Amino acid sequence: MNPDPKVSVICIDCSKECIEGFLRTNNYENIEIVRTIINEAFIENLISYSQHADSKYICFLEEGHINDSNKIQNMVNTLEGLDDCVNALICERFYADEDGFIFGCTYRDYRGKVDGAFVEGKEFLEICLEDERNLYGSLSTLLFRTKDFAVQMQVIPKEIITPQNGKIALIYNAMLQMSMYIKESQLVISTVKRLNLEDVRMFQKAFHDVVEYLTKNQWLHVGIKKNRGLPAEYIYLLEEKEEKKKLEKDMTFFYTDQGEYFNVLPIAEEAKRRGFSIHFTENLKEKATIGVYCQHDKYPENAKFSITLFHDLVEGCRNWPDTWSAEYWNAMDIGILPGETWEERWKVASCQIYANPRQGVYSLGYPKGDWIQSKDFWKKTEELRKNFSFKWKKTILYAPCYENGIKEDELVQMFKDKEVNLLIKHAAWPESHEATESINKAIKKMRNEHEGKYENVYYMNPKDNIMYALAMSDLVISEESSVMTEALMFLVPSIGVRDWADVDLPYEYVYRISKNELEKYVQEILEGKRKDIDLEYWKTKIFKSFGSCSKEIMNLVEYYTQEGEREQFKKERLIPSYMPLCLWS
Structure with a gap:
């Protein structure tokens, strides 16, 4: 041997x-x-x-x-x-x-x-x-x-x-x-290692000396760049230089589905109040002066100034905390986070170059949360509630990530004779998605089978704002939809049915159960007998503020594009927790 x-x-x-x-x-x-x-x-x-x-x-x-x-x-x-x-x-x-x-x-x-x-x-x-x-x-x-x-x-x-x-x-x-x-x-x-800015400075210079020597002596053929490979936020910490631009007051809001539309709508409304020209587009490659994006795939190179938000509140959860390995932010100017849990993830993942927008990351809240403080929102909610004429006092919202023609029927059969309203709100999938046709076919099939057949089953248009449905509900049932995170804004508990899910997502604030346990859990939650998840804690942990997010985002936009003077933003830029993962580390 x-x-x-x-x-x-x-x-x-x-x-x-x-x-x-x-x-x-x-x-x-x-x-x-x-x-x-x-x-x-x-x-x-x-x-x-x-x-x-x-x-x-x-x-x-x-x-x-x-x-x-x-x-x-x-x-x-x-x-x-x-x-x-x-x-x-x-x-x-x-x-x-x-x-x-x-x-x-x-x-x-x-x-x-x-x-x-x-x-x-x-x-x-x-x-x-x-x-x-x-x-x-x-x-x-x-x-x-x-x-x-x-x-x-x-x-x-x-x-x-x-x-x-x-x-x-x-x-x-x-x-x-x-x-x-x-x-x-x-x-x-x-x-x-934990961030030590002086070490970053010394290591970056020493690395630069190596590359500069090799380039000048023709061993390497690359341009000489002082801060090559450093994530943007580390460069800012070393140099403390901002790149402010004076731009026209013109904003483009990009969306590919109704969820994205409602995500950016509160910002657009605030921008309009401030005298900005606004328009919405589903063409992600359209040129923009100031572009606001919340897609998985975006094209910020077509905007003179770009802002990004997440598509949903469990973005990239399979990679947490390194969400940005699949959602690059380094081509953006500004990144907006909803609150503390996302701050914690970014402070870890920010050691990677792709997690760093050019002008920083800011934890300002969730735009949809602004509606909670709006009298018009609650007035519209009450109008919808009256229009539905719910039979029972308690309402379950069924809001799946997608419908397959089985899940809804199982739920309807389980609760059709119970003293509870079953409000069904499917997501409006974009036409460009390859699964949309089969999902819409399943939605239509379920609606034909159930609508008008049961006194306690009600439907909302998939294109309607999910926030109204949440405001009328006492419990959310889904499989893996991020609606279960949005429900926290209303302190509404959620159940995620594992049998229906393709993946078991890391929802610490959701009751993750089998469908065999569903009826039992619904009864205990609606009767107030199950309160082992602290919804108030998770609401505070995930969402930074309510009612001021869009205003703060627009303050930030004006600071960078309209010669704004709010120096406080320099203190509000999030700082990485760790040394950079870069060309020398």
């Missing part, structure tokens, strides 16, 4: 505890531990070591990184199976906070696009620099063939190398001269 090839584990500035922790968990036996420190001769010494080493491979151990116990075996097996012309391997890494909570990974927004890719190191570095994204990871995510590491030139001179850029200088020095293979396996966890 052939033994596993020997691997040199280069421990860079590692404490005794770090090395001992690695040895306890590592499952690969044929290793040699090599201790080194970063100094001006750092790269020279490692090249010299590799020229005399009897190992076949070289990898690295760093403080603040946790290696999968099978990392070395996994990477060695992969590289052993590749042609000799492939000099090195890159694996993926997770990102975790100081408590070990994993909140992101290298290729989450590149999933499936880079796995198994062969890249020339120089070309790959230039792509990363131009895109301002670190796809090569850290030294811990790399495995080199020792023979190839040994023959590299020292490209980066000693006088440039510092404790702040020694590791990234080594990565660039090696990758410039090698062919690489990318493996989408998360075999390393990098712990992200």
